[in-house]
Amino acid sequence: MFLMKDIVRDGDPVLRQQAQKVTFPLSDEDRQLAHDLMEYLEVSQDPELCEKYGLRAGVGLAAPQVGASKMMASVMVPAEDENEEPVFKDVIINPVIVSNSVQRGALTEGEGCLSVDQDVPGYVPRSARITLEYTDVDGNSHHIRLKNYPAIVCQHEIDHLHGVLFYDHIDKENPFSKSDDEIFIY
Numbered sequence: 169m170f171l172m173k174d175i176v177r178d179g180d181p182v183l184r185q186q187a188q189k190v191t192f193p194l195s196d197e198d199r200q201l202a203h204d205l206m207e208y209l210e211v212s213q214d215p216e217l218c219e220k221y222g223l224r225a226g227v228g229l230a231a232p233q234v235g236a237s238k239m240m241a242s243v244m245v246p247a248e249d250e251n252e253e254p255v256f257k258d259v260i261i262n263p264v265i266v267s268n269s270v271q272r273g274a275l276t277e278g279e280g281c282l283s284v285d286q287d288v289p290g291y292v293p294r295s296a297r298i299t300l301e302y303t304d305v306d307g308n309s310h311h312i313r314l315k316n317y318p319a320i321v322c323q324h325e326i327d328h329l330h331g332v333l334f335y336d337h338i339d340k341e342n343p344f345s346k347s348d349d350e351i352f353i354y
């Protein structure tokens with residue numbers, strides 16, 4: 169199980185590398201990695217376990233953040249009502265954003281990242297809606313449309329696979345600038 173000590177922090181070159189495509193069938197190592205990436209999110213989103221293991225809660229975790237430069241990330245966006253199924257939950261392997269909306273969107277409160285210890289205030293402008301293609305751990309291909317929070321999270325995690333961190337997108341001059349056609353999410 170990953171703990172905070174296993175999370176690579178900003179400054180480590182692995183976070184600025186282009187991750188390697190994952191080959192199928194998955195090796196045992198890659199299957200274990202996929203499991204551990206999702207397990208981290210599950211544990212971190214449980215208040216008791218999160219506290220017990222001293223984790224930072226997250227809804228996404230990319231392989232480079234645990235030192236593995238592979239195109240793989242876990243995403244688990246819970247529903248508003250915790251008794252409901254998560255809005256989106258999967259390990260996205262070799263993900264590609266095949267199309268995105270002209271309309272932009274951003275998390276109203278800015279973004280956080282498990283690999284960035286300090287708060288970096290500002291809007292992170294992203295596509296409000298995306299069409300995502302990826303392969304799951306069983307080798308099944310997926311072609312899905314996402315909007316709002318899950319779309320933001322997937323863009324944040326896919327950025328990690330290309331060596332991009334959320335604050336790279338923040339306007340230095342005016343971190344809270346926004347054009348009128350941008351929507352706010354979450």
Ligand SMILES: CNC(=O)c1cccc(C)c1Nc1nc(N2CCN(c3ccccc3Cl)CC2)nc(N2CSC[C@H]2C(=O)NC)n1
Nearest residue numbers: 213225226227228275277278279280281282320321324354
């Ligand atoms: C600087 N302001 C802020 O951080 C920020 C501030 C306020 C609100 C938001 C919404 C902010 N933004 C933000 N909040 C999150 N969490 C909210 C709490 N949540 C969570 C916490 C506890 C239990 C279960 C859960 Cl689910 C975990 C996830 N996550 C991300 N990101 C950016 S995309 C990847 C994703 C990620 O997992 N980061 C570690 N951003």
Ligand code: NI
Nearest residue numbers: 280281282283
């Ligand atoms: Ni991150």
